[in-house]
Amino acid sequence: MSVKDLYPLAENAPDRVKTPTGKLLSDITLDAVLAGEVTAADLAITPEALHLQAEIALAGGRRTLAENFHRAAELVAIPQDVIMETYEMLRPGRADLEMLHAQADVLRSIYKAELLAKFIEEAATVYERRGIFEKRY
Amino acid sequence: MANTSDTNRWRRFSDWDDRMLRLDLFAEEEPEAGFSVFKSPYDPTPAVTIKGGRVVSLDGKSEKDFDILDEFIARHHLDPDLVEEAMAIDDGEIARMLVDINVPREKLERLARGMTPAKLANVVAHLSSLEVAFAYSKMRQRKTPGNQAHVTNAKDDPLQLAADAATAAELGFDELETTMRVSSNSWANALACTVGAAVGRGDALFQCSIEEAEELQIGMAGLATYAETISVYGTENAFIDGDDTPWSKAFLTAAYASRGIKARCTSGAGAELLMGFHEKKSVLYLEARCLCVQRAMGIQGTQNGGVDGAALTASMPGGVRELMAENLIAVWLGLECASGNDARTSESEIRVGAKITPLLLAGSDLITSGQGSINKYDNTFNASLFNGEEIEEYLTLQRDFEVDGGLTPLDEERALGVRIRAVEALTAVFEELGLADVTTSMIQSVVFASGSDDTESFTAGEVTPISEAIKSRKITAVDVVRALAKRGFREEAENLLFMLKQRVTGDYLQTSAIFRGGKIISALNDPNDYSGPASGYRMDEKRWADVKSVRGTLTKESVLATEALGKEKFPDWLFDAGTAEPGEDRHEVVIGVSPAFGTEMHRTSAGHGLPDVVNAIVSGIEDAGGNARLVRIMHTADTSFVGLSAAKLSGSGIGIGIQSKGTAVLHRSDRLPHLNLELFSNAPLVLLDHYKLLGRNAARHTFGEAPEPVVVPFRGEALSARFHARVAILFALETEMTDPKAKPIQLTLSPKGA
Structure with missing residues (x-):
């Protein structure tokens, strides 16, 4: 059986995915929501699910989509404000070479986000060469 | 009686002067000014050099001169193992493969991974309009076609948004996109559409188009299930003016996936021209660059086909052919395509009808990347190609050509039913969450309203405090689920919960995903397998029965x-x-x-x-x-x-x-x-x-x-x-x-x- 056959996970492999709090898909019911047993924290994707979706995408010949899912898997654990701060730094004229490298180190050391760190370092090199760090306001 | 004294003129020209068509502008191709469609003398010749498995030159530029797009395409789009093979094939030969029913889609997609923007553009330039549409029908990703609606109104009135969202879903739109007149109303708009989309069919995807950071937050709160504003531009300067780079956009793309939210990019011919950074290149070549960047980012799909630059592109000779050709490049690269047709590219109804037809016949993941489900004046995105006024024309075109454009004729009673339900559901949510009080007369005015001219409901200014409260109190879609259920809207609560549950599995993050009958369909489990007559998508009997039953159909009995x-x-x-x-x-x-x-x-x-x-x-x-x-x-x-x-x-x-x-x-x-x-x-x-x-x-x-x-x-x-x-x-x-x-x-x- 190919990993592609697991798709859609909700129908073909519901047991392979859990909520971040360890619940099964079948535990997410309206009654559970009303009883307070399921909260917004349950309705989120896990790195495991994203890696699985990446494998499925790759099996379907979509390498770049798979790479995006792997990067996304690293981002799951990263708090929203850190995501927004990193995104902001990647925008033109916001940071400089050192700042981006420092941010890459933070992601690598604190969040074990190796792919993202490399991605940011790659951006830093290109930004430096193309003058993207130049302040615009 | 214009022109009676002007005897030296055939009066038919005066008649023609009065036609709506004459309000449209037509521009000549002028590469120096950035006006070229398929080919500019400044477009590069396709070429790639690989050294040691690394792309060191691309479309005439060496590595040290790569701009941010070249660099991103070289590192993340091009597959060095495929480049030699793909780039060596004659453009005309590949063009023929695109329209050959015996060459499978997968084979062409594989070749595209080794092709540069200039190569992709050159190949599609070999195709006539008919061939572009045909190739599109073969190369598009999901087998079952779909469509997207614009749901907005001139007052940002949440009651009307809820009613119109429910109506749009009932019409069959798979995705609902809203935006607002006043940007501080975004949270209220998103919540209203969330509730409206939960009524009736209940499985339409919904989004709120606003500034990137805000949109992500709205999505995280569950008040959007997809995002479409990841804009990509075809030149470095345009990208920088858009306040992003391929890396920042790719990061944002991953951020959406990490929060279980479907996302697609947006780009389109003419954008760089409107922004003044066209580098004298053809609009097709620049869009081919955008699309290679998008595939490189790992986004699942795109909305392209001109979009904001569609009318500008359509003003040029062959412009409408170009808009379809760029849709073709998108699907050829394996991207979901919401294929434009979301801007009124002409004041002429004939040009409007003609514009939609090839794509309607070919089918598309989303035939429009926003069709006005509301009347023109209520469309905060500006008028779409087709609008609320013209929905029955669109339905009739489906029936005429026996094609599925994603919409289903609306039953009058049922339409009123979902409108009432949606407005009452939102009223209940507002009351339950202490967001606003709604009077019966407000409800009445909205339910029957064709557009916001007819309503006596919230004004844009009254919505702002509601929106701010939703944001500051961190109200999420789960709170909405609870409020709905508590007030007896159990079915709607179940529907909304169903949509939120999708972010646990991420199934709808895969290419071209939408929901039909509570099941996901995407390029993975519903792949377009067109290979000639009697293959690919065909309406089944039930669907055709629905599609053909336009209002007022005669029978002998009637x-x-x-x-x-x-x-x-x-x-x-x-x-x-x-x-x-x-x-x-x-x-x-x-x-x-x-x-x-x-x-x-x-x-x-x-x-x-x-x-x-x-x-x-x-x-x-x-x-x-x-x-x-x-x-x-x-x-x-x-x-x-x-x-x-x-x-x-x-x-x-x-x-x-x-x-x-x-x-x-x-x-x-x-x-x-x-x-x-x-x-x-x-x-x-x-x-x-x-x-x-x-x-x-x-x-x-x-x-x-x-x-x-x-x-x-x-x-x-x-x-x-x-x-x-x-x-x-x-x-x-x-x-x-x-x-x-x-x-x-x-x-x-x-x-x-x-």
């Missing part, structure tokens, strides 16, 4: 029922008086009526009661000194033969033939059947006065005069469209009653012996 209503108004008024014999009166005019005249059929297609028509003719005859005699012709229902038969019975040789639908002929006994004296062929336009004048002319013919024929004014109405379906059913009644052997029957206007 036509006859309408006709039967007419009979009640006219008690028997024509009475048989035996077989009609030839007359001898030199000033007689025989009026021959058709078999069903006044018995089965009672009104002409112009709506005149048949007794009034007969009275008009008779009074015309008598006014001019003639004598009228009525006969029913039974052996034929054809006007000419009815008229000629009447003339042959007439002592003067002059007769009038008239069918139940009102078609009338003035005939003389010595003429050939179809060479009459006068004919009213456009029955729907004939007035009673015309019938009277025809009677008068008939009588004057009996005196040997040559009266001026009666002219029934015709102003170009599409009469056959208006009447033929109905007339054909009714006329069959007449022909069914004919009997080749039957003799004409003398008729009187009063019962025998009365």
Whole structure:
């Protein structure tokens, strides 16, 4: 059986995915929501699910989509404000070479986000060469 | 009366000046100014050099000169293992493969991974419009076509948003996109559409288009299930002015996936031109760069096909062909494509209809990347190609071509039902969460409103505090689920929870995912497998039955029922008086009526009661000194033969033939059947006065005069469209009653012996 056959996970492999709090898909019911047993924290994707979706995408010949899912898997654990701060730094004229490298180190050391760190370092090199760090306001 | 003094001009040009078309602008190609469509002399020649598995030159630029797009494409799009093979194939050869049903989509997608933007652009430039559309139908990703709606209004009124979102979902739109007049109203708009989308069908994806960071937050709160504002531009300077880079956008793309939110990019021809950074390149080449960047980012899909630059591109020669060609590159690269058609590219309705047609025939993941489900003036994105006003035209095009454009005719009662439900559901949520009070009169005004001109509800200014409260109190979709359930909207609560549950599995993050009947369909489990006739997407019987049932469809039964209503108004008024014999009166005019005249059929297609028509003719005859005699012709229902038969019975040789639908002929006994004296062929336009004048002319013919024929004014109405379906059913009644052997029957206007 190919990993592609697991798709859609909700129908073909519901047991392979859990909520971040360890619940099964079948535990997410309206009654559970009303009883307070399921909260917004349950309705989120896990790195495991994203890696699985990446494998499925790759099996379907979509390498770049798979790479995006792997990067996304690293981002799951990263708090929203850190995501927004990193995104902001990647925008033109916001940071400089050192700042981006420092941010890459933070992601690598604190969040074990190796792919993202490399991605940011790659951006830093290109930004430096193309003058993207130049302040615009 | 323009131009009456300007004699040195054919006045047709003045007429043409008044057409809506003349409001459109047309621009010549001028590469220096950035106006070139498929090819600019400044476009690079396709080429790649690989050294040690690394791309060191791309489309004429060496590595050290790569701008941010080149660099990103070289590192993340191009597959070094495929480059040599793909780049070596002749452009024309690949173009032929794109339209060859024997070359599978997968094979072409593989080659695209080794092709540069210039190469992709050069290949599609070999295709005619028809070939582009055909290749698109083969290369598009999901087999089942879908569509997306714009749901906005001029007041940012959440009640109307909820009602319109529910209506759009009921129409069949798979995705609903909102935005706002006032940016601080985004949270309220998103919440309103969330509730509206949960009504009825309940599985439409929804999004709120706003600044990147804000949109992500709204998505995280569950008040959006997809995002579409990841804009990509085809030159470095345009990208920087857009305040992003391929890396920042790719990071954002991953951020959406990490929060379980579907995302697609947006790009399109003309954007760089509008932003003033076109580098003199063709719009197609620049869009090919955008699309390679998008694939490189790992986004699942794109909305392209001009989008904001669509009208600008359409102003250039071949521009509409280009818009389709860039859609083709998107799907060729394996991207979901929401294929533009989301901006009014012309003031001409003919150009609008023509614009949608090729893509409608080809099918698309989302045929428009936002069709106005609301009226034009309510569209905060600006008018779409098709809008609320024109939805029934779109539905009819689906029926005409037997294609699935994603929409289903709306049942009036059901539409009202979902509107009421949506507004009540949102009212309950507002009250339950203490966001706003809603009065009955507000609800009433919104439910029945065609657009915000008709509503007396929230104004944009009143919405802002609601929106701010949603944001500051960190209200999430789970709170909305609870509020709905608590107030008895359990089905809607279940629907919304279903959508939120999707982010646990991430199934809808895969390419071209939408929901139908609570099940996901995407390029993975519903792949487009077109390989010629009888393959690919075909509507099943049930779907076709839905699609074809546009409002007001006639059946024999419905036509006859309408006709039967007419009979009640006219008690028997024509009475048989035996077989009609030839007359001898030199000033007689025989009026021959058709078999069903006044018995089965009672009104002409112009709506005149048949007794009034007969009275008009008779009074015309008598006014001019003639004598009228009525006969029913039974052996034929054809006007000419009815008229000629009447003339042959007439002592003067002059007769009038008239069918139940009102078609009338003035005939003389010595003429050939179809060479009459006068004919009213456009029955729907004939007035009673015309019938009277025809009677008068008939009588004057009996005196040997040559009266001026009666002219029934015709102003170009599409009469056959208006009447033929109905007339054909009714006329069959007449022909069914004919009997080749039957003799004409003398008729009187009063019962025998009365």
